[in-house]
Amino acid sequence: MPKPTAVTPRPHQGRRATINSEDLLTAALTLVGPHRSISTLSLREVAREAGIAPNSFYRHFRDIDELAVALIEKAGTALRVIIREARLRAAQERSVVRSSVEVFIQQLQTGENYLHLLLREGTVGSDAFKEAVEKQLHYFEEELCVDLVRLAELKGTGIHRPDLVARAITRLVFAVGGSAMDLPVSEHERIIDELATMVRMIIRGTQAMAAEQD
């Protein structure tokens, strides 16, 4: 049984690969598009899209689920980079909340389907899927938590249970983003405003609670 997902470019012997795991991930991503769930992808479909015979799929992944998990991980990583950049950029410009939320929702309009993917697969599909999505959400929460604490120190405001604040914001943004997915682009501006207000409520709340406790 090969270990194909370990992508260490080991010294090669035998026939050269015309296609790699990455190509299959790309093919799968193309197929799911903004509206389909990974769980509806068939092995044959992905192979077809990638231009290989169905049974060649097994050279790269044990089964469709293994590919799906790899795709989720890739999506999470890509998204975190985007949001991290947005936060850094925003720090010296205007509201961090507003511009982070903005970048997040705007991702729905780009050709990339990474966000759609994470928004969709969290609640459905095999346990392995859900676990993979949960893991990505945790990463988001951790990074956000660090940022929140730093920001609170910077501004001298208190912060109550920053871990819960980070979790609440992350889950809320993903949940609302998930429903925004199916709305026309013209509604996105409104969604961004509303989401920003919701996030600010949470932040004002945690500050108020911190102030009360001292």
Add this chain to the structure above:
Amino acid sequence: MPKPTAVTPRPHQGRRATINSEDLLTAALTLVGPHRSISTLSLREVAREAGIAPNSFYRHFRDIDELAVALIEKAGTALRVIIREARLRAAQERSVVRSSVEVFIQQLQTGENYLHLLLREGTVGSDAFKEAVEKQLHYFEEELCVDLVRLAELKGTGIHRPDLVARAITRLVFAVGGSAMDLPVSEHERIIDELATMVRMIIRGTQAMAAEQD
């Protein structure tokens, strides 16, 4: 083409039905259990569970999607009743927030799969599905909004954008509930505590924002 979902018990002619739409809904609900998505149900499977021939299914629903939408509506209605009762009961006992959240999460442990269903199907499946779930969430939001305004008046606290507060709370509770679904029951107590704190943050936040604006 019959209109089977309209359950007005019209005067009957011809052979008596041994099974009705309701039975099929029950069979489907049994099959999805706490972990499967409706979208993975096959017509034959539901028919088998209900004890009829596959083609008899068409006597009751146009297709599987029509059944799924009916099931989602049923789930939403059932859940709203439960939460409404919880809120009324709590009003004269202890924290409305805490006990509402408690009842919500405890639903995960009951035999009923209504909650699982709503938590799952919101992001996946046909457009008709998602629309059906969105509709149910809106109902939740509306009822919660009315309650929040009433509570604010009662306690004399301000409330900023109660519509957004209701939306944020609803989405957050459903999102966190969705991940709690796959956690062991022993974790539920912790989830309830955390959720209650998150909801209180939002409420404190809206109060603070209302106070600032005046």
Add this chain to the structure above:
DNA sequence: TGTACATCAGTGAACGCGCGTTCACTGATGTAC
């Protein structure tokens, strides 16, 4: 440089399976007279 050999990505054909849907039917029930 040449040759024999091992490696291994990709293949074509075939399998059995569950699926949605169709068809012409059966036979129980209610209605008209």
Add this chain to the structure above:
DNA sequence: TGTACATCAGTGAACGCGCGTTCACTGATGTAC
């Protein structure tokens, strides 16, 4: 009360389809000598 008839829920058989997986294979590439 009896009879002919319309209604219509449920059926059994059959269809074509896409699926995941298997098998023995091909042939390009790299390695050893």
